[in-house]
Amino acid sequence: MSLHDDTIDTVTPVNALLSAKYRRSFAYLTVRDRLPITVTKVIDCLVRDKEKIVKTLGEYTREELKKIIGSFSELKNELLTDKPFKAITSDGPDVSSWNAYYMKENEREGSEPRWFHTSWLYAECYMYRRIHEAFELSISMKTFDPFHKQKKEAFFSSLASVIILGDHVWQQCQMGNLPQLAMKEELLRLIKVALWGNQHDLSRPSGYELPEESNLFEHIDQLHECILIDDSECIWSILTAAVKGNSVIDIVNDNAGYEIFTDLCLADVLCTFSLADKVRFHVKAMPWFISDATKYDFYWVLQMMAELSHKSSSLPALATRWEEYLQSGRWMVEAEDFWTLPHSYNKMKATDNNLYNKLSEATLVIFKGDLNYRKLVGETNWLATESFANALQGFHPAPLVTLRTLKADLICGLQPGQAEMIAAKSRDWMISGNYAVIQFDG
Ligand SMILES: O=P(O)(O)OC[C@@]1(O)O[C@H](CO)[C@@H](O)[C@@H]1O
Numbered sequence: 140m141s142l143h144d145d146t147i148d149t150v151t152p153v154n155a156l157l158s159a160k161y162r163r164s165f166a167y168l169t170v171r172d173r174l175p176i177t178v179t180k181v182i183d184c185l186v187r188d189k190e191k192i193v194k195t196l197g198e199y200t201r202e203e204l205k206k207i208i209g210s211f212s213e214l215k216n217e218l219l220t221d222k223p224f225k226a227i228t229s230d231g232p233d234v235s236s237w238n239a240y241y242m243k244e245n246e247r248e249g250s251e252p253r254w255f256h257t258s259w260l261y262a263e264c265y266m267y268r269r270i271h272e273a274f275e276l277s278i279s280m281k282t283f284d285p286f287h288k289q290k291k292e293a294f295f296s297s298l299a300s301v302i303i304l305g306d307h308v309w310q311q312c313q314m315g316n317l318p319q320l321a322m323k324e325e326l327l328r329l330i331k332v333a334l335w336g337n338q339h340d341l342s343r344p345s346g347y348e349l350p351e352e353s354n355l356f357e358h359i360d361q362l363h364e365c366i367l368i369d370d371s372e373c374i375w376s377i378l379t380a381a382v383k384g385n386s387v388i389d390i391v392n393d394n395a396g397y398e399i400f401t402d403l404c405l406a407d408v409l410c411t412f413s414l415a416d417k418v419r420f421h422v423k424a425m426p427w428f429i430s431d432a433t434k435y436d437f438y439w440v441l442q443m444m445a446e447l448s449h450k451s452s453s454l455p456a457l458a459t460r461w462e463e464y465l466q467s468g469r470w471m472v473e474a475e476d477f478w479t480l481p482h483s484y485n486k487m488k489a490t491d492n493n494l495y496n497k498l499s500e501a502t503l504v505i506f507k508g509d510l511n512y513r514k515l516v517g518e519t520n521w522l523a524t525e526s527f528a529n530a531l532q533g534f535h536p537a538p539l540v541t542l543r544t545l546k547a548d549l550i551c552g553l554q555p556g557q558a559e560m561i562a563a564k565s566r567d568w569m570i571s572g573n574y575a576v577i578q579f580d581g
């Protein structure tokens with residue numbers, strides 16, 4: 140019996156949950172190849188940095204590191220040999236929700252969830268939760284982020300774009316309000332900068348080798364054809380129609396570094412143009428999908444900006460301005476547990492009603508990135524022409540928009556024939572990150 144003999148040699152059926160059980164799916168390749176590589180890289184990072192970690196955290200950590208590395212080797216073996224999932228044994232605030240989900244999936248599937256049988260979403264989220272569990276179970280490394288180094292390097296590899304964008308946004312802030320048409324053009328430009336900022340994601344097979352843009356804005360304009368659905372005008376309409384003085388925008392962030400910098404720039408322009416009175420950023424409560432932003436990553440970007448005065452006068456000035464937004468409460472940064480649970484968003488109302496009600500206060504909720512998209516549309520292989528509203532399956536706390544570069548093989552809301560036309564041009568159009576959608580549900 141070869142490994143994964145009981146997986147099915149087919150593509151994901153229409154309307155089925157994405158899963159590594161389908162051997163001709165991107166989920167299968169991700170679970171078989173990329174997830175074990177991710178665990179291996181975490182082990183390598185700990186082995187390579189062991190002495191530095193022990194020096195920083197104390198000799199006691201040496202023994203702890205052995206245990207943590209041992210648990211990652213075990214996790215990798217479970218992944219490679221398709222072992223059943225286990226209950227999470229640490230005592231984080233989210234553990235009861237994780238184990239309730241495990242029990243429910245056990246009942247639904249009629250057996251313990253396994254890597255090549257359960258949904259891809261559950262498998263991938265579960266792996267990152269197990270990685271965090273190993274640190275949580277330690278004494279001296281409870282809050283260790285094994286991806287911090289990669290996120291830091293990624294930020295500096297995009298520094299040229301950060302400086303160009305920072306200068307541009309700083310100028311905008313100095314100009315303040317513009318004539319309506321100019322304001323709209325500027326807002327749509329920053330929406331597209333934030334959209335393409337989502338390409339910067341370390342969990343992708345191609346990793347991070349993005350072309351360094353000599354002129355960021357020209358590059359963004361050249362990508363116009365790669366935006367398959369562009370509802371950005373709806374964003375303008377809903378924000379200009381909102382009651383002045385009472386407009387809250389929630390941004391459900393994705394990746395740290397350059398991408399969250401683009402989110403901050405978008406938030407500033409929304410405030411400068413009086414299109415938002417309050418912005419709430421939602422980041423992750425633990426290290427997640429390699430590049431996703433935690434609160435630490437959020438404030439780390441501000442700190443880096445403040446220290447880059449030798450490279451740009453705009454970045455320290457923006458950092459000061461954004462600190463003031465945070466101090467005044469006009470901007471808030473939250474890290475609710477729900478964002479690092481395996482639930483699709485159509486389950487939010489039932490499982491985290493407080494968060495659902497909080498989002499219901501918003502004029503607009505902006506979801507960044509591919510994992511959020513997968514959760515918005517229920518990790519389902521819809522027909523490409525299925526409407527976004529249907530794919531949301533009742534999730535609609537407020538008008539919402541997704542800014543997503545395609546990195547997983549699911550999509551909805553396309554015109555008849557559109558998917559076939561793109562596939563003829565680019566075979567890996569759904570997973571390359573080279574195409575994007577701006578999809579609005581009002
Ligand atoms: O949410 P992001 O950062 O845009 O992308 C995350 C993600 O695309 O990375 C992997 C690439 O296949 C997927 O598992 C997952 O959806």
Ligand SMILES: [Mn+2]
Nearest residue numbers: 393394428431
């Ligand atoms: Mn991400």
